[in-house]
Amino acid sequence: MAAKQSFADLLGLKSSNAQALQFLGEAAYLWMYVGQYDKASKVFEALSILAPNDPVGYLGCAEIMLNQGKFKESEKAAQQASQAANIARGPLAFAHVLRGQALMGQSKAKDAEKAWQKACEIDPDGATAATAKARIEIARLCGKLPAAAAAAK
Amino acid sequence: MAGPIKQVGPQVQPIPTRDDVTADVNRPKTEGGADLVQAISFAAKLYGSVAGVGGMGGGPLGALTGAGGAGGTGSMDQWSLLKMQQDLQRESQIFNTLSNVSKTEHETRMAAVRNMRA
Numbered sequence: 251m252a253a254k255q256s257f258a259d260l261l262g263l264k265s266s267n268a269q270a271l272q273f274l275g276e277a278a279y280l281w282m283y284v285g286q287y288d289k290a291s292k293v294f295e296a297l298s299i300l301a302p303n304d305p306v307g308y309l310g311c312a313e314i315m316l317n318q319g320k321f322k323e324s325e326k327a328a329q330q331a332s333q334a335a336n337i338a339r340g341p342l343a344f345a346h347v348l349r350g351q352a353l354m355g356q357s358k359a360k361d362a363e364k365a366w367q368k369a370c371e372i373d374p375d376g377a378t379a380a381t382a383k384a385r386i387e388i389a390r391l392c393g394k395l396p397a398a399a400a401a402a403k
Numbered sequence: 404m405a406g407p408i409k410q411v412g413p414q415v416q417p418i419p420t421r422d423d424v425t426a427d428v429n430r431p432k433t434e435g436g437a438d439l440v441q442a443i444s445f446a447a448k449l450y451g452s453v454a455g456v457g458g459m460g461g462g463p464l465g466a467l468t469g470a471g472g473a474g475g476t477g478s479m480d481q482w483s484l485l486k487m488q489q490d491l492q493r494e495s496q497i498f499n500t501l502s503n504v505s506k507t508e509h510e511t512r513m514a515a516v517r518n519m520r521a
Binding site: 268271309341380385387388391392 | 511
């Protein structure tokens with residue numbers, strides 16, 4: 251218990267351990283947004299050790315690898331995220347969106363479409379479903395997937 | 404002056420209106436032709452960069468240039484412009500969609516972070 255408290259104290263957060271983890275998560279995403287993938291990756295890896303039942307660490311790793319063009323590793327990390335114990339519907343759908351992107355990176359367009367459709371099924375009314383649909387639409391517009399009419403046949 | 408016109412070649416007609424279709428294609432050389440040629444070159448480059456084709460008149464539409472005769476020239480330009488407009492609309496649509504996707508995905512990430520438990 252004392253070790254946990256000191257972890258939060260170490261980060262200057264005089265409150266719960268959860269808040270310290272959230273702080274780390276936000277910091278890691280900030281590193282990722284500014285293109286500091288190495289720094290972000292280290293924090294995400296730390297998060298996957300500190301909070302193995304939360305998907306954030308794995309999701310972050312999947313996104314970093316996606317940005318670095320490591321599509322196979324990204325797919326694996328997204329898969330791990332989707333198997334995290336404390337995953338809510340939204341992040342689960344997001345994990346499938348990331349998996350779809352990783353598959354698209356490996357030129358597996360059909361599998362990518364399936365992953366995005368899975369994301370739509372998991373959280374049909376959520377915002378992530380809309381992004382999954384948008385990704386399918388973009389892939390169609392870019393000619394990576396057949397047009398909607400052709401796909402329906 | 405003749406250089407840029409030859410460079411654009413017969414694929415691009417530097418005459419924007421139907422009324423001028425019978426005019427000499429070299430006419431712009433003497434009447435503010437430099438501006439016109441520049442504008443056409445710019446449009447051709449823009450079109451090439453947007454559509455990923457060689458320039459105006461390229462691809463399937465290029466065949467129409469020679470076949471259409473005098474009456475087809477103005478119509479050819481309109482086709483090119485229409486195609487260019489469609490390409491720009493498509494790019495704009497992709498950009499808007501990606502922008503919305505980025506915003507939503509950021510919110511999803513932050514929601515996942517806020518749900519973290521010790």
